[in-house]
Amino acid sequence: MRILGLSAGNPGGSAEILLQAALAAAAGTGADIALVRLDDLHLPVQPVTPGRPVRDDDGRWLWDQLMDSAGLLISAPIYSRSIPGKLKLAADRLAGPAADVAFAENYRRLVDAGESPPVAFPYDERVFRPRVAGFIAVGGALTSQWTSLALPLLHQMTFSAHIAVADQLLVTGAGMPRSVVLDAAAMAAASRVGRSVGSQLGLPFDDVTYRGEPGLCPLCHLSLVTITGATVECAACGARGRLAVDDGTAAVRFDDPAGLRRSVTTLAEKRAHFREVQDTAAAQGALAGEIAQRASAYERFGHRITPPRRSTAP
Numbered sequence: 001m002r003i004l005g006l007s008a009g010n011p012g013g014s015a016e017i018l019l020q021a022a023l024a025a026a027a028g029t030g031a032d033i034a035l036v037r038l039d040d041l042h043l044p045v046q047p048v049t050p051g052r053p054v055r056d057d058d059g060r061w062l063w064d065q066l067m068d069s070a071g072l073l074i075s076a077p078i079y080s081r082s083i084p085g086k087l088k089l090a091a092d093r094l095a096g097p098a099a100d101v102a103f104a105e106n107y108r109r110l111v112d113a114g115e116s117p118p119v120a121f122p123y124d125e126r127v128f129r130p131r132v133a134g135f136i137a138v139g140g141a142l143t144s145q146w147t148s149l150a151l152p153l154l155h156q157m158t159f160s161a162h163i164a165v166a167d168q169l170l171v172t173g174a175g176m177p178r179s180v181v182l183d184a185a186a187m188a189a190a191s192r193v194g195r196s197v198g199s200q201l202g203l204p205f206d207d208v209t210y211r212g213e214p215g216l217c218p219l220c221h222l223s224l225v226t227i228t229g230a231t232v233e234c235a236a237c238g239a240r241g242r243l244a245v246d247d248g249t250a251a252v253r254f255d256d257p258a259g260l261r262r263s264v265t266t267l268a269e270k271r272a273h274f275r276e277v278q279d280t281a282a283a284q285g286a287l288a289g290e291i292a293q294r295a296s297a298y299e300r301f302g303h304r305i306t307p308p309r310r311s312t313a314p
Contacts, residue, residue: 078139
């Protein structure tokens with residue numbers, strides 16, 4: 001079984017060095033490994049349209065690499081507290097309804113029953129294959145306010161396809177290019193991430209053991225939360241908990257099964273989301289004429305500007 005490694009940083013930079021360490025450790029568990037640099041790919045914002053050559057879009061190729069892999073390792077630098085735009089674009093192309101197992105299972109059920117879904121999405125049977133993932137984010141900052149958004153955004157790559165996250169790593173203090181090689185603890189931790197993924201390939205989602213830092217949320221193991229009154233919600237996955245006080249110190253409790261089922265990492269929430277999308281589309285489909293009439297008022301809006309284009313003629 002193969003692990004696909006996605007390098008979202010500069011070729012040979014700290015993020016890629018950590019990814020190579022993780023992949024090498026995964027190979028030590030018996031896994032096949034492959035590394036893809038996002039810099040080598042051409043990924044337009046929108047998928048290829050009919051009549052446009054396939055060579056203009058590597059999105060389908062990248063999708064096939066993911067679908068044919070049993071594991072996923074992603075390593076990214078931290079830009080402006082977040083992950084690079086090229087990785088966000090890859091997530092937009094690889095995640096969403098086309099990768100969502102709830103959408104896929106319902107699409108398959110409707111087709112088998114001879115019915116047509118109100119909204120049709122691309123369907124790939126390979127989505128149902130069990131997969132395991134690990135994340136690495138590396139930045140130069142030493143303080144948490146400059147790194148807090150990186151790991152949560154990496155989860156966008158996995159929750160749609162119901163990929164189990166076995167480990168994740170946040171590395172700080174790598175300010176100079178390739179300087180992460182000076183951090184022996186970070187290099188060892190990257191190897192741990194690789195072993196966490198490689199040693200659990202093929203396991204069903206619920207059988208994968210998380211081996212990274214625990215975090216506040218028991219499902220995505222991150223500590224980014226929002227608080228409304230006494231209600232706490234994991235801002236990364238949506239699990240709901242409550243604010244408690246232990247000996248005068250604020251604490252978070254995720255002890256309500258219904259609150260945990262709200263997490264986008266669960267099949268229960270994915271299935272609820274599918275029903276929500278389909279019901280909304282069905283209700284609005286009945287108003288297609290009114291939508292077209294009202295939207296037509298915005299088709300003639302002017303004031304658009306575009307940048308000048310250089311001529312390609314010799």
